[in-house]
Amino acid sequence: MICIPKCNPAHEKQYFGSNLTIKQFNNILSSNKAIKQFNNKNIAILGSTGSVGTQSLEVIGNNPELFRAFLLTAQSNADLLIAQALQFDPEYVVICDKSKYQYVKDALSKTTVKVLVGIEAIIETVTHPDIHIVLTAMVGFAGLEPTIAAIKAGKDIALANKETLVVAGELVTGLAKKHGVKILPVDSEHSAIFQCLAGEENNKIEKIILTASGGPFRSRSLTYLESVTREDALKHPNWVMGAKITIDSASLMNKGLEVIEAKWLFDLNANQVDVIVHPQSVIHSMVQFEDGSIKAQMGLPDMKLPIQYALTYPNRVKNDFKRFDFVNYPNLTFEKPDTVTFRNLALAFEALKQGGNMPCIINAANEIAVAGFLNKSIGFLAMSTVIEQCMQQIAYRESPDLEDYLNTDKETRIFAQNLIHQMPLKALQF
Numbered sequence: 001m002i003c004i005p006k007c008n009p010a011h012e013k014q015y016f017g018s019n020l021t022i023k024q025f026n027n028i029l030s031s032n033k034a035i036k037q038f039n040n041k042n043i044a045i046l047g048s049t050g051s052v053g054t055q056s057l058e059v060i061g062n063n064p065e066l067f068r069a070f071l072l073t074a075q076s077n078a079d080l081l082i083a084q085a086l087q088f089d090p091e092y093v094v095i096c097d098k099s100k101y102q103y104v105k106d107a108l109s110k111t112t113v114k115v116l117v118g119i120e121a122i123i124e125t126v127t128h129p130d131i132h133i134v135l136t137a138m139v140g141f142a143g144l145e146p147t148i149a150a151i152k153a154g155k156d157i158a159l160a161n162k163e164t165l166v167v168a169g170e171l172v173t174g175l176a177k178k179h180g181v182k183i184l185p186v187d188s189e190h191s192a193i194f195q196c197l198a199g200e201e202n203n204k205i206e207k208i209i210l211t212a213s214g215g216p217f218r219s220r221s222l223t224y225l226e227s228v229t230r231e232d233a234l235k236h237p238n239w240v241m242g243a244k245i246t247i248d249s250a251s252l253m254n255k256g257l258e259v260i261e262a263k264w265l266f267d268l269n270a271n272q273v274d275v276i277v278h279p280q281s282v283i284h285s286m287v288q289f290e291d292g293s294i295k296a297q298m299g300l301p302d303m304k305l306p307i308q309y310a311l312t313y314p315n316r317v318k319n320d321f322k323r324f325d326f327v328n329y330p331n332l333t334f335e336k337p338d339t340v341t342f343r344n345l346a347l348a349f350e351a352l353k354q355g356g357n358m359p360c361i362i363n364a365a366n367e368i369a370v371a372g373f374l375n376k377s378i379g380f381l382a383m384s385t386v387i388e389q390c391m392q393q394i395a396y397r398e399s400p401d402l403e404d405y406l407n408t409d410k411e412t413r414i415f416a417q418n419l420i421h422q423m424p425l426k427a428l429q430f
Contacts, residue, residue, distance in 0.1 A: 041066065041067050041311070042131050043067050043071075043133050044070055044150075045071065045072055045135045046073050046134065046143060047073060047075075048081065049081055051241050052137035053137045055303050057087075057088060059311060062320075063308075066312070070092070070128070071093070071131065072085060072088070073096070074095055074096065075142075076095070076096065076100060078095055078097070078100040081104060082107045089112070089113065090113060091113070093113055093114075093116070094117065095116075123146050123149045126153065126155065127149055127150065127152075127153035131150075131155055133158055133184075134146075134155045134157055135158040136150075136159055136164065137160040138161050139242065139245075140161075140163050141167060141363060141367065144164050147172065148168075151179055156183075157183045157184065158310040159184065159185055159187075159190075159265075160186035162190075162261040163257065163363050165260070165264045166257050166261055167363050168405050169260065169359070170264070184310040184313055185306070185310065187306065188301070188303060188306050189262075190261060192286075192296070193210075193262065193285050193287055193297075195309065196285070196286065196287040196295040196297055197266070200287070205272065205288070206288045206289055206290045207268075207272045207274050208262060208273055208287050209274045210274070211286070212275055212278065213238050213277070213279055214337075215233075215250040215251075216233060216235045216237060217232075217233070221341065222381070227379075228380045230374055230376060233380060234246050234250075247370045248370065250380075251384070252337060252339075253345070253348065253387075255275055257363070257366075259345075260352050260359050270352045275337050275345065276335070278333070278334050279335075280333065282298055282299070282301075282329055283297070283298050284299065299324050300322055300323075304321060344384050347388060348362060356399065360405050360409055360412070364390070364409045365386055365412050365413075366387055368420070369382070369387055378420055382420075386416050386419050386420065387416075390416050
């Protein structure tokens with residue numbers, strides 16, 4: 001469930017289950033003792049060696065009195081995981097790649113850090129009673145089961161792994177509600193919406209407007225995109241991100257996945273989610289209310305701000321991040337996304353409207369297609385074709401459970417891989 005803060009400081013609702021009312025809490029919030037009491041949190045970072053993970057550790061490192069890195073995990077980047085463990089001294093680290101386990105264990109043998117291996121270890125360790133927040137920054141479908149395990153254990157989720165809600169939004173949000181867990185968005189766009197909704201819990205949303213930079217190929221033609229390279233697509237104009245999400249941004253699939261994620265985060269219908277291209281990436285997203293008023297959250301493109309807000313919510317903590325200056329941005333521009341050239345956004349909206357396991361299908365197909373593009377097996381435009389064919393061929397399930405999601409993901413990946421292997425590159429591109 002998304003928790004929207006009350007704006008009335010005199011409201012008498014109890015705060016976080018304590019004996020303090022919000023009014024009393026606000027009266028003592030300025031004291032260091034109070035801040036430590038409410039914010040000294042043990043953080044589990046799933047995917048600590050990725051872009052969001054490393055920036056999350058920067059936030060933790062800048063606020064050692066507020067946070068401790070309790071659990072760090074990595075897929076295969078053993079050297080960086082070791083360096084992070086030596087710097088932050090977590091209770092646990094997990095390396096998913098079993099071939100790297102002994103290497104990590106030996107490197108940390110003289111520390112008190114406990115070294116575990118495999119996705120099963122992550123699923124088990126996120127339930128540790130001393131963990132307060134689980135920041136899920138694993139890439140793709142892999143984040144689903146650990147997130148579900150954390151929710152069932154009553155852990156609040158700082159969600160950077162959008163695929164969790166794309167694949168199984170109804171299941172995950174239902175579990176969060178059942179277990180009284182907050183899902184705090186880390187994506188800059190969803191964090192922007194979340195911040196705009198503060199104090200608006202009684203006001204009806206007409207629609208939300210997710211902004212997109214347009215990526216490195218904004219305004220380019222289909223003819224141009226036929227020959228773009230992996231290196232071209234990885235040159236994002238505004239954000240520094242991992243390879244997979246950067247390619248998703250270039251194809252507008254990232255925005256498509258965010259559309260689906262927003263539906264579940266904010267309990268919206270498909271027609272209440274809009275996308276607009278905003279090349280400067282200053283307005284991170286907007287909310288339009290039923291009276292026509294629009295609230296926007298603005299700032300420089302820096303992921304550390306939404307990460308910090310998710311970890312410190314509902315408070316804001318002073319930092320030394322670079323500040324936005326309007327003088328440096330005299331022109332903020334907007335344009336309609338080109339869903340003919342960039343078909344992935346249209347495919348994501350179609351998946352959202354169909355519901356069921358269709359978002360799971362496009363997510364799995366996209367992960368395989370992006371991997372194929374990154375290893376130069378297919379061209380840029382071929383990714384949309386692979387996704388569309390998977391949507392047409394994989395069995396649709398209207399009311400899937402977790403087992404259905406797992407089977408759909410597996411089936412789709414196999415089908416997409418076969419498409420890439422069996423069809424000629426030219427056929428896949430058009």
